[in-house]
Amino acid sequence: MSSVHVNRIIDRHGAERASLIPVLQDIQDDYNWISEPHLRQVADRLGLPLSEVYGVASFYRALSLEPRGKTLIRVCKGTACHVRGAQLIQEELERQLGIQAGGTTEDMAYTLEVVNCVGACGMAPVVIVGDKYFPGVKPHRAKKLVQTERDEE
Amino acid sequence: MQLTIDDKQVTAEQGQTLLEVARAHDIPIPTLCYHESLEARGSCRLCLVEIRKPKWPGWKRLVASCVYPAEEGLEVRTATEEIVGIRKTLIDLLLARCPKNPEIVELARAYGIEQTSYAVLDATRQCILCGQCVRVCEDIIGASAIGMYGRGAGKKVGPAYGKAAETCIGCGACAFVCPTRCIQVIDEGLTRRIPRWNVEFELVPCRICGKPVSTRKHIDFVRGRVSAGPEVLETCSDCLRAYYGAKVAAEGHM
Numbered sequence: 001m002s003s004v005h006v007n008r009i010i011d012r013h014g015a016e017r018a019s020l021i022p023v024l025q026d027i028q029d030d031y032n033w034i035s036e037p038h039l040r041q042v043a044d045r046l047g048l049p050l051s052e053v054y055g056v057a058s059f060y061r062a063l064s065l066e067p068r069g070k071t072l073i074r075v076c077k078g079t080a081c082h083v084r085g086a087q088l089i090q091e092e093l094e095r096q097l098g099i100q101a102g103g104t105t106e107d108m109a110y111t112l113e114v115v116n117c118v119g120a121c122g123m124a125p126v127v128i129v130g131d132k133y134f135p136g137v138k139p140h141r142a143k144k145l146v147q148t149e150r151d152e153e
Numbered sequence: 154m155q156l157t158i159d160d161k162q163v164t165a166e167q168g169q170t171l172l173e174v175a176r177a178h179d180i181p182i183p184t185l186c187y188h189e190s191l192e193a194r195g196s197c198r199l200c201l202v203e204i205r206k207p208k209w210p211g212w213k214r215l216v217a218s219c220v221y222p223a224e225e226g227l228e229v230r231t232a233t234e235e236i237v238g239i240r241k242t243l244i245d246l247l248l249a250r251c252p253k254n255p256e257i258v259e260l261a262r263a264y265g266i267e268q269t270s271y272a273v274l275d276a277t278r279q280c281i282l283c284g285q286c287v288r289v290c291e292d293i294i295g296a297s298a299i300g301m302y303g304r305g306a307g308k309k310v311g312p313a314y315g316k317a318a319e320t321c322i323g324c325g326a327c328a329f330v331c332p333t334r335c336i337q338v339i340d341e342g343l344t345r346r347i348p349r350w351n352v353e354f355e356l357v358p359c360r361i362c363g364k365p366v367s368t369r370k371h372i373d374f375v376r377g378r379v380s381a382g383p384e385v386l387e388t389c390s391d392c393l394r395a396y397y398g399a400k401v402a403a404e405g406h407m
């Protein structure tokens with residue numbers, strides 16, 4: 001069964017090799033991850049070997065081959081953020097969400113990820129919730145980040 | 154054109170790489186990611202050599218000989234102290250990656266390294282991620298059954314999703330080019346297995362002697378591309394040679 005939505009994404013970019021990355025990005029945006037059937041559909045329609053499409057999809061950090069939660073929480077653990085206590089923030093978020101870094105909550109609401117430098121070292125330590133950047137985060141505020149998000153739901 | 158390799162005067166043709174010129178003159182240069190049937194990629198850096206140009210005194214560079222084209226008048230050195238030192242570091246790192254792989258262990262010994270000086274993360278690893286298996290499968294065979302996945306330290310070679318390599322035809326070309334011989338092709342009776350790619354195939358026996366020729370899938374794959382019938386495709390190379398030999402002897406032509 002091929003997905004109508006994925007077909008539409010492919011039609012929008014054109015069923016050709018050069019469309020591979022924009023197509024994968026759009027699938028990622030719309031579903032928060034790229035499932036195996038979707039990846040196969042892309043390979044089929046663009047006429048590319050599955051091995052190649054899988055290679056590309058597994059290379060980029062922005063693309064996920066595992067289900068991701070609705071909101072992605074990224075804790076920066078680059079050098080600047082690390083020395084300003086990112087480890088404690090990570091641990092606090094892991095406790096709050098009940099998952100390990102890299103994991104997704106059971107209700108598919110959150111995925112917690114550790115990243116290395118997001119180019120905002122002056123604001124270290126940085127946490128990014130969805131597309132909002134939070135500068136100078138303190139561990140006790142890390143707790144609040146999740147709570148505010150939850151309240152906004 | 155003329156150039157020197159290790160002070161020996163050698164002749165090269167336009168378009169030849171330094172490695173090809175050296176090999177043509179029996180000058181040894183170690184390689185891991187090079188295979189004459191594949192386009193060179195210059196990824197292992199083991200084949201590195203020093204080049205100098207007489208018209209630029211004092212200038213020198215270290216280049217990968219498998220990708221560097223021969224040039225008129227170039228002075229090439231294949232084993233200076235500096236080069237051997239760099240090669241040792243590279244081999245030491247490879248040994249840390251594959252501490253038990255016989256090919257790598259042997260290479261390390263040849264450079265006087267018994268044990269790696271780096272941390273070993275996983276002693277069972279056998280693959281150096283040179284990508285030759287992927288390239289032969291894609292560029293020469295045309296099956297594209299395997300690929301390089303992930304990035305950085307987590308990079309892997311294999312079929313998508315770690316499942317069975319669906320488009321693999323069981324030709325064994327990947328095993329043939331693998332420099333660490335870490336892809337096993339196991340033939341038992343009329344079954345071929347390549348456990349690394351999670352695949353199993355039926356082998357076709359030679360119509361004359363019964364010895365396995367290749368996999369059914371490989372033969373069907375070839376049949377789709379060449380105009381040869383089963384009497385050729387399903388006969389092993391020894392019997393084919395004997396058949397054509399006898400034919401030429403009797404009729405004077407094939």
Ligand code: SF4
Nearest residue numbers: 290321322324325327
């Ligand atoms: S055996 Fe399979 S994976 Fe290896 S080169 Fe042949 S088709 Fe490709």
Ligand code: SF4
Nearest residue numbers: 280281283284286331
């Ligand atoms: S399996 Fe062999 S050929 Fe393939 S990348 Fe690893 S070492 Fe290279």
Ligand code: FES
Nearest residue numbers: 078081118120121
């Ligand atoms: S280290 Fe965190 S933004 Fe640079």
Ligand code: FES
Nearest residue numbers: 195197198200219
């Ligand atoms: S043989 Fe590997 S870089 Fe040249």
